Amino acid sequence: MRLHNEAMQDTWGIPGPVFIRLYVVALVILAVGYAIHRRRSFKGTPDPLIGNLGPQQVAFLNGGDRLAIYAALGGLRAAGLIGTGPQHTLVQTGPLTAGVTPLDAAIHNAAGRQARSRDLGADQWVRSSLDQLREGLERRGLAVSRSALRALKLWSFGAGALLVIGVLRAIAGMDNNKPIGFLAFAMFGTVILLVVISKTSRTATIAAQKGMTELRSRHSHLSPQHSPAYATYGAAGAAMGVALYGAASLYSMDPAFAAEAEIQRAAAAGGSSGGDSTSYSCSSSSSCSSSSSCGGGSSCGGGGGCGG
Amino acid sequence: MADVEYGVGIGWRPEISGFVAELPGLRFAEVVAESVHAHGDLPAGLSELLERGVTVIPHGVRLGLGGAEAVDPDRVRHLATVAERVGAPLVSEHIAFVRAGGVEAGHLLPLPRSRDAVDAMVANVRRTQAELAVPIALEPIAALFDWPDDELSEADFITEILDRTGAHLLLDIANVYANARNRGTDPLELLDKLPLDRIAYVHVAGGDEHDGLYHDTHTHATPQPVLDLITELCRRHRPPALMLERDGDYPPAGELRSELDAIAAASGYHPIT
Numbered sequence: 001m002r003l004h005n006e007a008m009q010d011t012w013g014i015p016g017p018v019f020i021r022l023y024v025v026a027l028v029i030l031a032v033g034y035a036i037h038r039r040r041s042f043k044g045t046p047d048p049l050i051g052n053l054g055p056q057q058v059a060f061l062n063g064g065d066r067l068a069i070y071a072a073l074g075g076l077r078a079a080g081l082i083g084t085g086p087q088h089t090l091v092q093t094g095p096l097t098a099g100v101t102p103l104d105a106a107i108h109n110a111a112g113r114q115a116r117s118r119d120l121g122a123d124q125w126v127r128s129s130l131d132q133l134r135e136g137l138e139r140r141g142l143a144v145s146r147s148a149l150r151a152l153k154l155w156s157f158g159a160g161a162l163l164v165i166g167v168l169r170a171i172a173g174m175d176n177n178k179p180i181g182f183l184a185f186a187m188f189g190t191v192i193l194l195v196v197i198s199k200t201s202r203t204a205t206i207a208a209q210k211g212m213t214e215l216r217s218r219h220s221h222l223s224p225q226h227s228p229a230y231a232t233y234g235a236a237g238a239a240m241g242v243a244l245y246g247a248a249s250l251y252s253m254d255p256a257f258a259a260e261a262e263i264q265r266a267a268a269a270g271g272s273s274g275g276d277s278t279s280y281s282c283s284s285s286s287s288c289s290s291s292s293s294c295g296g297g298s299s300c301g302g303g304g305g306c307g308g
Numbered sequence: 309m310a311d312v313e314y315g316v317g318i319g320w321r322p323e324i325s326g327f328v329a330e331l332p333g334l335r336f337a338e339v340v341a342e343s344v345h346a347h348g349d350l351p352a353g354l355s356e357l358l359e360r361g362v363t364v365i366p367h368g369v370r371l372g373l374g375g376a377e378a379v380d381p382d383r384v385r386h387l388a389t390v391a392e393r394v395g396a397p398l399v400s401e402h403i404a405f406v407r408a409g410g411v412e413a414g415h416l417l418p419l420p421r422s423r424d425a426v427d428a429m430v431a432n433v434r435r436t437q438a439e440l441a442v443p444i445a446l447e448p449i450a451a452l453f454d455w456p457d458d459e460l461s462e463a464d465f466i467t468e469i470l471d472r473t474g475a476h477l478l479l480d481i482a483n484v485y486a487n488a489r490n491r492g493t494d495p496l497e498l499l500d501k502l503p504l505d506r507i508a509y510v511h512v513a514g515g516d517e518h519d520g521l522y523h524d525t526h527t528h529a530t531p532q533p534v535l536d537l538i539t540e541l542c543r544r545h546r547p548p549a550l551m552l553e554r555d556g557d558y559p560p561a562g563e564l565r566s567e568l569d570a571i572a573a574a575s576g577y578h579p580i581t
Contacts, residue, residue: 220352221326229323229558237326 011172019169020182026162027186031193034155041148044205045141051215055239056103057137061204062212062243065130069120070263072103074250075239077257078230082111084260089114103129117261134203142208149200156197163190216244224252314363314509314549315577316568324554325353327561331568333580334362336549341366341399346389354394364394365509371436372406373446374419379432384439391442398508400445400478401436403429403469420455421465426472433473445508446470447478450486450524462487463501476508481541485534486515486524495537504545512538512571513553526555530567538574550575
């Protein structure tokens with residue numbers, strides 16, 4: 001009778017120690033599975049010609065759409081083709097020259113309509129130039145495709161489901177006057193995994209990031225800490241400075257323009273830190289996945305800590 | 309430095325290091341000694357130049373050799389360390405003072421051309437030479453005024469300092485032009501009196517006129533009369549090296565290149581661009 005009574009008291013008929021073990025095993029499987037999948041998706045193709053990338057391509061890899069737009073703004077500004085008008089709008093200050101990129105043309109056109117820099121991402125022509133830029137990089141194995149990123153995000157369903165189970169079990173366990181300390185700890189790990197999965201928004205593959213490190217050392221003279229002579233380096237140098245060292249370069253080059261155009265200083269402030277953008281939380285998880293093949297996965301998800 | 313011909317060079321500055329790095333024919337550059345750490349990493353662009361085999365000359369601006377008090381041993385040691393680190397065949401400093409009585413002037417001030425000033429300068433140069441493993445070249449500065457108690461002519465003043473110290477001459481041809489123009493004298497007269505065979509290298513820079521006075525700004529393009537003066541100098545005795553000194557308001561790369569080409573053309577050296 002007594003044995004029967006104890007069995008009756010097990011929440012859902014599963015003893016606590018068994019449940020927590022199962023839970024942690026599921027969490028570790030999810031974390032490791034996600035890390036492996038992520039690593040495959042972000043592997044990319046090493047590109048010996050990465051040095052030939054234009055500033056806007058580099059900017060996209062370093063800080064997505066927004067930094068690509070900023071790099072174009074830097075180039076156009078250095079060439080004297082755009083300025084700012086009232087209410088933080090952009091204006092044209094010269095006609096486009098030959099040899100500009102589609103994104104340059106799109107932004108110059110938007111400036112002709114007094115667009116604001118923060119609205120450029122929504123401009124149809126700018127949008128399609130950015131997509132074009134991205135597709136080119138995807139074909140070269142330097143950027144991860146949107147569909148691959150979506151597939152990677154599916155792992156959040158697994159982590160979410162595990163979290164829901166954990167919550168339900170915790171509620172039931174509390175009703176049953178059972179201790180739930182270990183479970184709470186494991187659920188915390190699940191939340192971390194969920195955040196890591198859903199925050200992934202970086203696009204550069206590992207191959208691209210290696211190339212980027214190379215580019216940064218080759219163009220170290222463009223780092224804002226050397227107060228580069230942008231007039232000497234020309235429009236291409238100015239754009240590359242923004243691409244590699246973030247919006248801080250725009251502020252170093254032309255503080256009045258950058259402030260008037262409401263350039264967000266924090267956008268991809270790479271460079272000095274030697275890593276990727278600080279505004280993209282994915283960078284911390286990416287360094288996890290690149291530092292070790294699967295050990296990184298468990299530390300990413302926090303599952304390793306929970307299992308112990 | 310004096311026995312090798314380096315041709316045309318440029319003052320290395322972090323702001324234009326990417327430009328300097330891409331000059332294919334560059335054989336020598338100058339770096340402000342105080343901008344290089346004695347121990348930490350060398351500035352990135354500078355170590356690339358050294359790897360390429362470009363000769364780098366540390367140029368001191370804060371030693372204050374012309375001061376009445378003894379030169380600061382720490383500053384001398386720093387100059388010597390930097391010279392060693394970049395493997396320089398020579399260092400350079402100014403015939404000027406930068407501080408007096410503990411007050412920093414923040415820029416180079418001209419010495420009165422008196423025998424006392426020569427003595428003080430010579431003593432400090434000797435103290436510096438004692439710490440240096442390489443020769444030193446001394447650069448007379450541009451002065452917008454003359455001290456009332458000048459006892460020596462400019463040429464005698466410079467020559468006496470060089471003779472007594474055995475130092476080389478770093479001639480700033482733009483200063484020669486500026487001084488002559490502001491005093492209404494003939495720059496060629498000074499060139500004829502200076503020991504041109506003692507020149508280690510030559511500074512070339514641009515300037516601007518303000519209220520009737522020519523200022524050696526280093527932020528403007530080199531004017532034609534300065535280029536003409538280079539030709540006159542080279543006709544008398546061609547120095548082994550000449551370099552463009554640009555310190556701000558940097559122009560587009562194309563303009564800097566044509567300025568370097570103009571210096572090459574005026575001196576008869578190969579263009580380095």
